[in-house]
Amino acid sequence: METTTHHEDLHRDDTASKLGMWLFIFTEILLFGGMFIVYSVYRYKNPVAFHIAHEELSIPMGFINTVILLISSATVAISISSIQKGDRKLTIRMLVVTLLLALTFLINKYFEWGAKFEHGMYPGSDLMANLSHGDMLFFSLYFFMTGLHAVHIIVGMILLGVSLYKVQKGLVHSTRFALLENSGLYWHLVDLIWIFLFPLFYLIH
Amino acid sequence: MSENNHHISSYKDHLLVLLILIFLTVITVAITSIELGPFNTAAAMLIASVKAAVVLLYFMHLKFDHKIYRITVGIVLAIYAAVIVVTFFDYFYR
Known part of the structure; x- marks a missing residue:
């Protein structure tokens, strides 16, 4: 196990690895940011269609998912605090x-x-193809943006799963937690994107 | 490198931040359920931005980390804001 004096036999730079993670997060922000701009422009050009289409989405469902993501962000943040405090079990x-x-x-x-699929509403379906221009834009953007977000959820789960495995193996611990910290940053990014997706698609009218 | 005086957020702080975020979400839902015309969008986006700032500063630890992270995040957000402004100038005055 760990000795109290820190022996630096391997080169390691936690600040740089975290900066690298942030750089990657910037590309993600600009990716989703670009799509938010596309959404805003089309909404501005098709206000009525977007208003009617958005009523198809369930606000309670979106709200529950928002709260779930917020709680999960807090639990990740707590896991990072606890690994630094050396409380492996809580992590x-x-x-x-x-x-x-x-x-x-x-x-x-x-x-x-x-x-939605049961009602014949899915990308490429006949129903979607026959929608008005504005409706089609709304649902295409809805499926694409929430779909891409869901892919990010899966990637985040993989990153956190690997971190969990390494914590259990003792490879991530109170003096070496960059992996968990960076996975946590990614998870918070997923939360951050949803914070904007939820009002834009479900709430604004 | 050693970060001996590394700041560790307390569990209580994380839970407090979580409560604030949920509270802001409830407020957003409440505000957008009443008819305020264009202010609906403005209010929802303003609150979402506040929530995003809270997540960035506390959950993503920007408030306590080295300032290089804050500076780079600031630059990226400024670039993004500039793109939004330019795009909408284009669409509004076309």
Whole structure:
């Protein structure tokens, strides 16, 4: 196990690795940011269609998923604090809770999308093809942006899963936690994107 | 490198931040359920930005980390804001 004096046999730069993670996050911000601009412009050009189309989305469902993601962000933040304090057990527990919350989010999304699919509303369907221009734009953007966000949820789950495994193995610990910290940053990014997706698609009218 | 005086956020702070975020979400839902015309969008986006700032500063630890992170995040957000402004100038005055 760890000795109290820190022996630096391997080169390691946590600040740089975190900066690298941030650089990657910037590309993600600009990716989703670009799509938010596309959404805003089309909304500005098709206000009536977007207003009617948005009423198809369930606000309670979106609200529940928002709260789930917010809680999961807090549990990740707690897991990072606890690994720094050397409380491995709490770290593991918090990461397991986070992964379960992420799974719940995806299950909710499955039902939300599933209900749309049952009504024949899915990308490439006849119903979508026959929608008015504005409606089609709204639902295409809805499926694309929430879909891409869901992909990010899955990637985040993989990153947190690997971190969890390494915490259990003792490879991530109180003096070496950059992996968990960076995975946490990614998870917060996923939360950050949803913070804007929720009002834009579900609430604004 | 050693970060001996590394700031560790307390569990209580994280829970407090979580409560604030949920509270702001409830407020957003409440505000957008009443008819305020164009102010609906403005209010929802303003609150979402506040929530994003809270997540960036506290959950993503920007408030306590080295300032190089804050500076780079600031630059990226400024570039993004500039792109938004330019795009909408284009669409409004076309």
